[in-house]
Amino acid sequence: MGIKAIAKVKHDVATVKLLVRHPMSSGKLGGGKGEPKFINHLTVKHGGRVVYDMYPTSAVSKNPYIKFAFKGAKKGDVIKVWWQDNTGASEKKDIKLK
Amino acid sequence: MKRRKFLGLGFTSVAAVATLQTLGSASILSDHPKAYDATSADAALQGAYGTTNVVKDDKAVLKLPDIAENGAAVPVTVSTSLSNAKNMTIIIDNNPRPLAASWELTEGTIPKFSTRIKMRKTGNVRLIVEDANGKLHEAVKQVKVTVGGCGG
Incomplete structure (x- = not known):
């Protein structure tokens, strides 16, 4: 597990790029073997409000790359990244906007 | 309801x-957790939205390469010109489980997201955008996949 992030603010808009370490395995769902293991919910919060709310499935690539932007941010603000997978595993990370 | x-x-x-x-x-x-298990694109659409009634227009915007050399990681960008859309969903017609990802749109978030998806073989990728009135807008793009990527 692990979350890498680049988050930059320009004017009022924060652009966030995330790289999440996760197998995103479809297992037998994709015609392979084994139990599937994939992130099924990923959120990013800024000051208590949800600014990104994604529901991936096993069709999202291994080690998901995610890019999005939101308004109303300033440098030094902290965003909270959180994900959970279908097996119940989860991870959190706070990222400071640059 | x-x-x-x-x-x-x-x-x-x-x-x-x-x-x-x-x-x-x-x-x-x-x-609608059943949408996950759908094995056809129409079933995924029906499962997620309760209808297969969509309008193809320019409100849903789907950016994908014409040819994907690696089906295990196909870059995709989804967006909508609607300011009050509720959600966006990617459906990949020829995947064993066509439902690929869904986003709920929140205030302040710019409705333009990029990620990478797996495609088993050549076929259509659809983006569904639900507007504030519950109407579904669709964009479709065919992607040619050289090496499929669903074994993982």
């Missing part, structure tokens, strides 16, 4: 397994 019903349930049975973050949130996929 289903959404309200789900919310009610969320605070009782589902609360046991839900974390604080998911508790109380409603989404196309949490409301």
